[in-house]
Amino acid sequence: MHGFVSHYTNRLDSKGRVSIPAAFRAVLTRDGFDGLYCFPSLSQSAVDAGGNGLLNEIQSRLDGIQPLSPEHDLVSTALFGISEILKVDGEGRVTLSDTIKAHAGITDQVVFAGLGYKFQIWEPGRFAEHRAEAMRRALGMLSDTPAREGRA
Amino acid sequence: MHGFVSHYTNRLDSKGRVSIPAAFRAVLTRDGFDGLYCFPSLSQSAVDAGGNGLLNEIQSRLDGIQPLSPEHDLVSTALFGISEILKVDGEGRVTLSDTIKAHAGITDQVVFAGLGYKFQIWEPGRFAEHRAEAMRRALGMLSDTPAREGRA
DNA sequence: TGGAGTCATATGGGCGTCAATGGATTCACA
DNA sequence: TGTGAATCCATTGACGCCCATATGACTCCA
Known part of the structure; x- marks a missing residue:
């Protein structure tokens, strides 16, 4: 399994x-990333998290922007500056920061x-709402979108 | 982690x-840089800081401009001339200059x-504003970027 | 087919270490 | 000799790390 x-x-202690x-x-x-890379989602009240796969995705977006430019600063602030790297303990747990919570x-x-x-x-309640919303909208998008590779 | x-x-004493x-x-x-290279951001009320990685980025930016030209002088003044190299003490602290503050x-x-x-x-209050602004604008910039495929 | 045993994951808590911070002492230079 | 800076030392509080326990799923065997 890839992704x-x-x-x-799960519960917080x-x-x-x-x-x-x-x-x-x-x-x-x-994936090989030590820790958990995460940042507040730009558009949802959720936290995006991942490892090198996510980091590479972000980096590839930044590669298209000239460094030292205001645009680059802006995007890297939103993606790197706001992000946090959480340490994962021996039991596979992380401590969420107050900002994230x-x-x-x-x-x-x-x-x-x-x-x-x-x-x-996600906070469970908000996830339930989001899930319902996502199901409705995905249905609409999938029906008039040309077939695409189904990535996992 | 590379960057x-x-x-x-953190607090100032x-x-x-x-x-x-x-x-x-x-x-x-x-990175191998002794000290902290920093200069006032050109576009924001913040201070840019870093080490050799930042210097290289600046240098490569200058390489694209004809030396001895007024433009080159201008940019190198803005990026090199205005900069300061702060000393880092044994505990990893720096003293910010009045200009920077x-x-x-x-x-x-x-x-x-x-x-x-x-x-x-950043001053924390200004960063909070900047952060909100960055998230909003980055969302706009990222969402109308052409979608990419082939992620891992 | 049912029950016991086993295993892995989730969870709870204690302790040591390190980073952030504050203060003091020494040093350089005017 | 005074003023500012740099180095050194001390405190504390958070967090990383370790060990212990619970809980549920799965396997294996009778």
Whole structure:
């Protein structure tokens, strides 16, 4: 299996730690990134997370922009500056920062949702809404979009 | 990790010293630059800082401009002439000059924000605004970028 | 087919280490 | 000799690291 798929719900403990689902940890390990790269989603109240696969995706976007330009600063601020690298402990847990928790409205539980090259971390209630919305809109997009390789 | 990523908030002590985040220090050490190269951002009320990686980026930018031309003088003045090299003490702290503090509106706290090949130093309040702005505009820039395929 | 045993994951908590911070002492230079 | 800076030392508080336990799924065997 290549990427992050399926979804899992885990709890935060008293120190704010939460276990990354074992299936996702396996992907991160294979990916070779030490830690968990994550940042608030630009358009949703969720957190985008991943490893080198996600990082490469971001870097390839930045490669098209001239360094030292205001545009480059802007995008790299949004993607690198706002991001955080969380350490993963021996048990596969991370501690979410206050910034991240605030952005996603996370309190005591989170949903991990796989999106292939990355995954998202949601507050369970918001994820339920998002999921419903995503299903409706994806249906519309899939029906009038030409067939494309189904990436995993 | 190759570049400056994530962000940190640190305080200035009574002598105006502030600790460079350990993660950034690690990058600077590997980068091999002794000290901290920094200059006021041309477009923002922040300070650009980094090591050899940043210097190389500037140099390669200058390479595209005809030497001895007024344009070259202008750019090299803006990027080299205005810069300062701050000394890093044994604990990994630097003392920001008055010029720099004035430019960025820094008083007692600063945010270090990684932008990959360099990082920026902000007054926390201004960074919060800038961050929100960056997220909004980056979203716009990224979403109408042609979609790419073939991710890992 | 059912039950016991086994295993892996999720979860809880304690402790040591390091980074951030504050202060003091020494040094250089005017 | 005074002023500012650089180096050194001390404190503390967070976080990384380790060990212990619970819980549920799965296997294997009777």
